[in-house]
Amino acid sequence: MLTPAAHVHHATGPYGTAVLDVRRGRWLMLDPDAAKIWHAVTVRGGTAGLADEIAVPTGQDPAAVGAQITAFVDELVDVGVLVDTGRPRRRRWWR
Numbered sequence: 001m002l003t004p005a006a007h008v009h010h011a012t013g014p015y016g017t018a019v020l021d022v023r024r025g026r027w028l029m030l031d032p033d034a035a036k037i038w039h040a041v042t043v044r045g046g047t048a049g050l051a052d053e054i055a056v057p058t059g060q061d062p063a064a065v066g067a068q069i070t071a072f073v074d075e076l077v078d079v080g081v082l083v084d085t086g087r088p089r090r091r092r093w094w095r
Contacts, residue, residue, distance in 0.1 A: 001045040001046060001084070001085045001086060002041045002045060002046055002047075002073065002077075002082050002083070002084050002085075003041075003042075003045065003082070003083050003085065004019075004041075004042060004081065004082060004083070005021075005023075005080055005081055005082065005083050007021065007022045007023040008020065008021055008022070008081050009022065010038065010042070012035060012038075012039065015031075015032065016029060016030045016031045016032050016034070016035045017029075017030040017034070017035040017038050017039070018030075019038070019081060021079075021080070021081055023080070024080075028081060033054075034072065036050070036054065037050065037069055037072055037073065041073065041082060047069050047070075047073060050066075050069055051063075051065040051066035051069055054069075
């Protein structure tokens with residue numbers, strides 16, 4: 001299950017979604033398409049079925065859209081904005 005990280009605040013408006021990473025002090029501005037992905041993650045807990053919802057009305061290939069969604073979500077997880085509770089945590093070494 002995907003969830004926003006505890007140090008992240010977000011708000012959605014008519015032009016997209018603004019995500020604030022408090023730990024890093026950085027804003028991430030999501031356009032309306034990326035905001036759909038963010039909304040699916042925060043409301044549903046994942047992106048199951050989202051590729052079909054986006055691709056079918058616009059005549060795109062659902063497999064290609066699904067690959068783009070997966071790449072975007074993986075990027076958000078790597079940056080630390082989203083947390084995938086199904087993935088094992090990376091161990092960090094402290095000095």
